[in-house]
Amino acid sequence: DQQVKQNSPSLSVQEGRISILNCDYTNSMFDYFLWYKKYPAEGPTFLISISSIKDKNEDGRFTVFLNKSAKHLSLHIVPSQPGDSAVYFCAASRTYNFNKFYFGSGTKLNVKP
Amino acid sequence: NAGVTQTPKFRILKIGQSMTLQCTQDMNHNYMYWYRQDPGMGLKLIYYSVGAGITDKGEVPNGYNVSRSTTEDFPLRLELAAPSQTSVYFCASSSPGTGDPLHFGNGTRLTVT
Numbered sequence: 001d002q003q004v005k006q007n008s009p010s011l012s013v014q015e016g017r018i019s020i021l022n023c024d025y026t027n028s029m030f031d032y033f034l035w036y037k038k039y040p041a042e043g044p045t046f047l048i049s050i051s052s053i054k055d056k057n058e059d060g061r062f063t064v065f066l067n068k069s070a071k072h073l074s075l076h077i078v079p080s081q082p083g084d085s086a087v088y089f090c091a092a093s094r095t096y097n098f099n100k101f102y103f104g105s106g107t108k109l110n111v112k113p
Numbered sequence: 114n115a116g117v118t119q120t121p122k123f124r125i126l127k128i129g130q131s132m133t134l135q136c137t138q139d140m141n142h143n144y145m146y147w148y149r150q151d152p153g154m155g156l157k158l159i160y161y162s163v164g165a166g167i168t169d170k171g172e173v174p175n176g177y178n179v180s181r182s183t184t185e186d187f188p189l190r191l192e193l194a195a196p197s198q199t200s201v202y203f204c205a206s207s208s209p210g211t212g213d214p215l216h217f218g219n220g221t222r223l224t225v226t
Contacts, residue, residue, distance in 0.1 A: 043217030103155035
């Protein structure tokens with residue numbers, strides 16, 4: 001049973017526009033969330049995280065929003081660039097319980113020049 | 114700084130053969146993990162280790178074994194390869210209790226025929 005779900009396998013946006021990637025989770029005990037970016041033939045690389053004490057975290061062009069009541073988080077990329085084209089995974093865990101990270105199935109983002 | 118290094122990058126096995134996937138990290142991280150990623154799926158945790166001499170099962174441990182004799186190395190052993198083990202395998206490490214996310218290697222693509 002998947003505890004973290006990314007229901008959009010792919011997303012295509014124009015360069016300069018906003019990309020919004022979504023992620024839902026079912027376990028209300030999760031309180032630490034991360035986004036990873038993955039290029040072909042490489043391992044996932046950490047992008048941005050958020051803990052449940054916040055509802056927003058920003059890092060440059062990347063912002064993660066957390067809606068605890070809806071068990072939903074989203075990653076906004078503004079403005080999108082062709083180099084952002086990759087697969088994005090969300091992951092969730094209980095705070096500092098690094099034994100158990102649960103990953104979504106990923107969303108493939110294509111940013112068109 | 115090499116981070117997490119996995120070898121080999123690719124391998125083809127026949128059914129019933131054995132092999133060891135190697136993983137080493139130079140960040141002095143206590144926690145290490147093995148994940149597998151099947152097409153269209155998220156990463157699933159196979160085994161993890163919280164320190165030298167300590168290992169435990171993740172979500173999908175059947176058909177695999179691990180050992181952790183040093184902080185740096187965390188090999189994954191497949192004893193009797195089966196087609197269901199065809200996947201991409203990722204090793205990761207982290208430093209617990211600091212909010213540090215997982216650091217991944219570049220993966221090993223394994224095909225069992």
